Amino acid sequence: MDSFPIFVRLRAQPVILIGEGDTADAKRRLLERAGAMIVGEADQAARLAFVALDDPDDTAVRLKARGLLVNAADRPDLCDFTLPAIVDRDPVLIAIGTSGASAGLAAALRQRLEALLPPSLGALARLLHQSRESLRARYPDASARRRFIGGLLAAGAPLDPMIEHPDPAIPGEGAPDPARLERITLRSSDPDELTLRAARLLALADRIYHPSDAPPAILDRARADAVRIVGPAPALALPGLSVEIL
Template sequence: MKSLPVFLALTGRAVILTGKGEAADAKRRLLERAGARIVGEGDEAAIAIVADGDDATVARLKARGVLVNATDRPDLCDFTLPAIIDRDPVLIAIGTGGASAGLAKALRQRIEALLPQKLGSLATALYDARAAIRARWPDASARRRAIDAGLAAGGVIDPMRDDAADRVPLWLAEKGDAAASRFIHISLLSGEPDDLTLRAARLLGEADRIYHAPEVPPAILDRARADAARIRAAAPPADPGEGLSLWLELPR
């Protein structure tokens, strides 16, 4: 990963936009959707979009400490603009680091066709239910496991359901607590991330902690959740802990 994806809150904030034509118009519409206050090169702002390919403009702005996006010039960009799937308040961004806007667009179109239009309503319903969720599961670990179970494929509030938002009260009223703790052994096919099975990739995205043999490479561990604990060990632990724990090893 060569850049860190972030979502900037731009409502009411100044953003420099230079250039004219179709590219500049497209960037203007995007900034307006985000609530930005569009200003010119001479104004004060922390970020800028240079839509006319003017190297001199880019140089002047960077000399002022402004972070710059130069349209179709990834070598000059401090940040790039992704293809966006908008299910407000859910945003899904697809970037290629400026390598191919066409590829990002193609991926966006395919992913967008899979997602329910009401996905944003589920996010809003979960936000509104925060107090009830905390009351239902006071322990943070149990709460996260319950949310994971509810949102899992086939779960009560599976995001792929059109009526998921309406089912949040049903999920809260369910009897029983979060999913039971599990410890799963995974024998990797190789040290290449492309060789991960769909099951292994899914479990890596869900696990609370990952125990792994010393020879498991970072490229595999990077596929896990960012907040999952990584624990190097010579053998699987006797007591892996609560939640979902994995043991990863390469074939002998």
């Protein structure tokens, strides 16, 4: 991973934009959508800078010397950060980046995703946000709550995010199984060859038992906060969802 993806809140924050023409105008529109306050190079409060010049080298070096993070249009070698192609289903944002390798590829992927993702995705996100306290009360255990939500959002489930939901609502549900152990057998070290069931179990697991030579690319398909344990799973499953890789 050449770049670390983050989402930065820019509303009412000063951001330097230097340049003119179509490229600078596109950056300006994007910053305005994010609510940024666009300022000139002299502004000392800014922490980000966008440079859209035919010859950006001197300007980029000057801004970097002040400690700013710089994006230079069409010059990935000068960029501290790059701009992704964006699929906007407010408040859901999907960013597609190539570390500056090909903006055209990122744009093509964005167009495909635009056609796949339903317009109601933002409404679904707002529903889940508004339901956080009630779900905490219903499922005080974080792992149980995560499994319940994961079940709601699974393919074909009541709140499958890939399906249009004109008026999404959280259905009632009984308490989930407090202890569950699932086993998956790898067919190869290629994560793209995981079955849908295996990929879903890895994404939902609270802990993963795996051999010492388990492919890192497979383990990367699990949640970042899932506990990784080298060795076989115990006979008695611990609370939550445990997955053993065979």
